[in-house]
Amino acid sequence: MNYLLAKLKGRTGEFLKVIATTSIILETPDLTNTQDYSPMYKLEDDEWFKLDGFLSRNYLNGLIENAFNGTSFNQITTDKYEDIKYLCCKQNDLYLFQKMSTNQLLSKKWFKITDAPTLQTDKPIIVINEWIDAIYDKSSDILYFKDIVKIKQMFKGIEILYRTATQTEVNTFLAQGFISLGASFTGNDVKTANRNRIAMALDTLKSFTASEVVQVVNYTKSYCTGVPIAGNMFVIETEEHLKFVLYGIEQRYYTTNIKPKKRLANSILEI
Numbered sequence: 001m002n003y004l005l006a007k008l009k010g011r012t013g014e015f016l017k018v019i020a021t022t023s024i025i026l027e028t029p030d031l032t033n034t035q036d037y038s039p040m041y042k043l044e045d046d047e048w049f050k051l052d053g054f055l056s057r058n059y060l061n062g063l064i065e066n067a068f069n070g071t072s073f074n075q076i077t078t079d080k081y082e083d084i085k086y087l088c089c090k091q092n093d094l095y096l097f098q099k100m101s102t103n104q105l106l107s108k109k110w111f112k113i114t115d116a117p118t119l120q121t122d123k124p125i126i127v128i129n130e131w132i133d134a135i136y137d138k139s140s141d142i143l144y145f146k147d148i149v150k151i152k153q154m155f156k157g158i159e160i161l162y163r164t165a166t167q168t169e170v171n172t173f174l175a176q177g178f179i180s181l182g183a184s185f186t187g188n189d190v191k192t193a194n195r196n197r198i199a200m201a202l203d204t205l206k207s208f209t210a211s212e213v214v215q216v217v218n219y220t221k222s223y224c225t226g227v228p229i230a231g232n233m234f235v236i237e238t239e240e241h242l243k244f245v246l247y248g249i250e251q252r253y254y255t256t257n258i259k260p261k262k263r264l265a266n267s268i269l270e271i
Contacts, residue, residue, distance in 0.1 A: 003070045003090040004128075005063070006100075007154075008083045015063055015088070016076040026089045026096045029132055031144055035269065039162040039200060040250060042267030043146060054136065054143040059155040063088060064095055064136050081126065086133075086154055097134040097154050165198040173198045176205070178217045179245070180230055182237030194239060197246040204249055220248025223262060 004019040019025065029048075035041055037049040051057065055065055068090060089096040110125070111117040134145040134154060145151050152159040165173070170187045173179070190198070205213060221229065224244045228235035236242050247253065252265045 001070060003073075005073060005088045005090065006076055006080070006084045007061075007063075007086050007088060008080060009085045010083065013062070013085070015073055016080060017070070017073040018076050018087070020070060025091065026098070026128070026132065027130070028091070028094060028096065028135070031135070034144065037145075037148070037161060038268065039148070039196070040252075040268040048135075048144040048146060049148070051143045051145075052141070054141050056141075059143075059158040061155050064138065081124070084126075087128070093137060093139040095136040095138065096132050097136070097151065098129060098131070099133050099150055099153070162196060163199050164192060165195040165202065169202055170195060170198055173202055174236070178213075178233050180233040180235045182228075182235055182241075185237050189239070190242065191239060194242050194246065197243065197250075201246050201249040216249060216251065219251065219253070220245060223253035224248055 001020055001022060002025050003017060004025050005015045006018050007013060007015055030046065031048055033044070033047045034050040035043065035047055037051055041049075043049065070090070084100045086100050087098045089098075109119060109121050110123075111119050133147070134143060134151045136143050143155070148158065148162045167187065170190050174181060174187050174190075208216065217232075220234075224234070227241045227244050228237065234241070234245050236245065247264060250268070252268065253262065254265060255262050
């Protein structure tokens with residue numbers, strides 16, 4: 001038996017049964033091409049990130065860590081559909097997760113395509129999308145996903161793998177000896193994308209010796225010609241300036257060997 005469950009919003013956040021059927025509810029995507037998760041790697045269209053030994057990481061959600069018993073879930077009632085946070089389809093050893101968006105709940109007038117259609121006015125429907133946000137394979141204890149931001153509400157604590165720097169961490173990075181702020185730019189101006197990059201950059205800098213920090217700063221200067229320099233410091237006047245420096249900390253710039261051209265790596269895969 002296959003089950004479609006709904007995770008509700010709110011403190012209780014219980015799972016309710018939507019459908020139980022012998023039919024396939026969601027098609028399982030091809031998981032042939034996978035990459036170990038790295039926030040610095042950009043997936044190709046046919047690739048999935050994976051996290052091995054997932055249960056031991058303790059990013060739990062009250063479902064996958066327990067033995068599954070379809071009869072233990074209460075049936076969802078009409079008044080609960082607007083409270084759905086995400087859907088989960090249990091098919092064999094797979095749990096397929098799909099984030100619920102407001103445009104999936106349709107309250108418009110509609111009619112079924114038949115030889116004798118009738119207008120439906122007070123019967124809202126939920127559209128089950130084809131795409132899947134995450135797949136947990138119970139037999140192999142592996143989580144597959146495309147975008148960690150989309151699944152952070154499904155697995156408690158998983159956002160730490162791609163966390164956003166706190167304001168204190170942002171200020172710490174901007175206080176580095178190789179950083180100087182322009183007159184109109186402060187730590188409060190740093191947006192989410194650069195906060196994510198700062199979280200990674202701080203971890204990277206912690207792994208460097210003092211000599212290696214000097215090396216990576218000089219390396220960054222050789223590529224970031226569009227960022228103002230004052231002495232030994234980058235002058236950060238815009239979000240773009242900050243982004244370019246953060247790319248340098250992660251050593252994402254490179255020069256091709258044949259007919260040398262400077263380039264920026266869109267993603268990084270260690271080999």
